[in-house]
Amino acid sequence: MDKTYDHKSVEEKIYGMWAEGNYFSPQIDHKKKPFTILLPPPNASGRMHTGNVLMIAIEDLLVRWHRMKGDPSLWLPGTDHAGTETQITFEKELKKQGKSRFNFTRRELYEQIWDFVQNNKGLIESQIKRMGASVDWTRYTFTLDEKIIQTVHNTFKKMAKDQLVYRGNYMVNYCPKCGTTYADVELKHEERKDPLYYMKYGPFILATVRPETKFGDTAVAVNPKDKRYKKWVGQEIEVEGLNGKVNLKVIADNFVDMAFGTGVVKVTPAHDKNDYEAGLRHKLEVKQVINLDGRLNERAGKYAGLNVAEGRKQVVADLKEKGLMDHIDENYLHTVALCKAGHDIEPMVIPNWFVKVDADEKSFKQPALKAVKNGSVKIYPKWQEIKYIRWMEEMRDWPISRQNVWGIQIPIWYEVENENQFYVWFIDKNGKYKYGVLGQLLKVGSEFEEIISGLQRVSASENVKWVFEEGKKENKRYLPETDTFDTWFSSGQWPLVTLGYPDSEDFKYFYPTSILETGWEIIRLWVSRMIMFGIYLTGKPPFEYIYLHGIVRALDGRKMSKSLGNVINPEEYIEQYGVDALRMGLISGTANGKDFNFPKDKVIAYKHFANKIWNMGRFMLMMQEQYGKDIPFYSEELKLKTEDKQILKELQKIIKDVNKELEKFRFADAADLIYQFMWHSLADKYIELVKNREDKDVALSVLRHIYLNCLKLLHPFMPFITEEIWSLMPKKTNLPLIISSWPEVK
């Protein structure tokens, strides 16, 4: 053995040995209860970050522990296509080449992104291996695998039959730049200073940050308790505007805050969430003034064609000129919603597919809420439970269509009866980008077949008839739905699709899984949806326990982010300290599922620890050589001294305590127990005694026995070094440590 432990040479060799031995694939044994855990699929186009290392460390610890205990243990890996995010990344690449998504048909674009992702996927896979993850590669799943697409389509069809999905006009978060809808939970909010305009509005003055939407106003609202405006309620007022006079109704509604501005609000149901809901309550007309491309339309009169920012500037200038602007508060601080790529969100009323989460007769969400409340799904740490419960209680219908190419296409066809109900974007036979109302395009010479083959996107009106593939009739024409599912619609079915729902052997044996281990930040996006889908499709929640680890923050205590420049690259730490030390350091940092700062000190400490146990092994081999004879394997027949009995007893206690802590998800405590015992009891005290013992055979035998047991205990935490030392030590068995038996309590 070398004088110091060299992690670099060991790590690669050992992982190869495990893989070759096929030790990661469980044997299905119907007499035994399996232990199953699914790797939360990393984004296929991304890289592994420090949080992923923690996730892998904890999951590998769990699965290695159970594997050694003899449970058929499955840890199933995979990657997620991450629809919108990946497409945004890819479009940035295109931009560098001077291209955009409008240069390609949807098929071409999909194929290009596919290749782009394939390259990245390899990187992710090699990173997972490097971290020592004992995942079963034979069951590896990618969310765009053919069988997954099938399952997701089937789920959608079943939901359609059960009337749990519907297509409808609804106010959605739309990003004109990305050209797609986002769900509420996907948005970011940013505080910003914007001018607040106080404009003259008939007999009122009202405040708004969005004067450009005034062409879509269909009412003016005040609070019903507001005495100042009581006499106007229910009346119609005449407003002098930029495009002539308009008549608007004055409504009274509680959503109006009397204290804000002047207590009068213009109501624009087409472009504001509150206004939209008020519009529903008061049956107001929805007048869209901003189109899908983010530009003002003909309702804005001479401002048509301007984008929102230009429109606002122009409208403000004209209002001032006409004397319609009372004053402007330049320092108004408010928060705005941004999309994933950081663009401003434009609330829009457009047709979308939705999951009905709480129908009267058959609720999608209620059983999932109940499952946690009644404890059939248990969340650790317990205080995180409230986040889930509150979210489930408040959850509204879930928009699942995304106007992206990269994803699983919604398996719907629209019957083309009235050609004017369709808006299409396509590349024509000469490679030219065209778009417009279908009826118009056909009139000016485009062929229907040509449009289909060069299709980029279809937008059908709300009331167009739709069918599934099998419902198509020969004598009719159809256009496909070009929207894809929200990524979480497919990853929400991860426990089902990975295990081969509905009828594979794997599914029958391994479902429901044992533990879902993930970061708490995706409780709402992912965890809640998995529980809903799991119960909906199988009647059973997909897992019994949820363990939520904290977020690894940067050394300065803030969230890691590129813009702050405080991102910790795990590769550097692996390089310098070894995977084992990094994993162990992170695990001991995450005591209670709370967020924690990257524990650099602990990583260093565990590197020292790795060297310590390495040298303990080295010491034993040296002693053995000097002793000259084979050291007998430990047995109860040995003539033990008090100190031997004592350390043996201590080992028993450690095994017991480690089990106890692991069962309670107290990983850091379990790690510390082993650390303290090996270093301070075994190395500092017992080994020193061994040095002076006359009966070396007994002492060394006891020492080796305890040491080997410690290696077992430590293996789930620090798999590489323990496996390496194990291979060098004389022992009764030839089995690698990974499949050796977990120490027993006698």
Added chain:
RNA sequence: GGACGGUUAGCUCAGUUGGUUAGAGCGUUACAUUGACAUUGUAAAGGUCACUGGUUCGAGUCCAGUACCGUCCACCA
């Protein structure tokens, strides 16, 4: 605005149903060291457990309030 965490040694953090001298790692100081390991050993210094009040025989731990830090959610035009 609402909620959830946090505030314990110089630094980063444990402290799981309240119970004897409050722990770890890193750092610091002194000493040691040729049967493994300087990525070492032995020993030591260092804490009115944020603050105020309360419950209790007993509070870092429970309750109420205050201050500050972090995170999430909701958003008012």
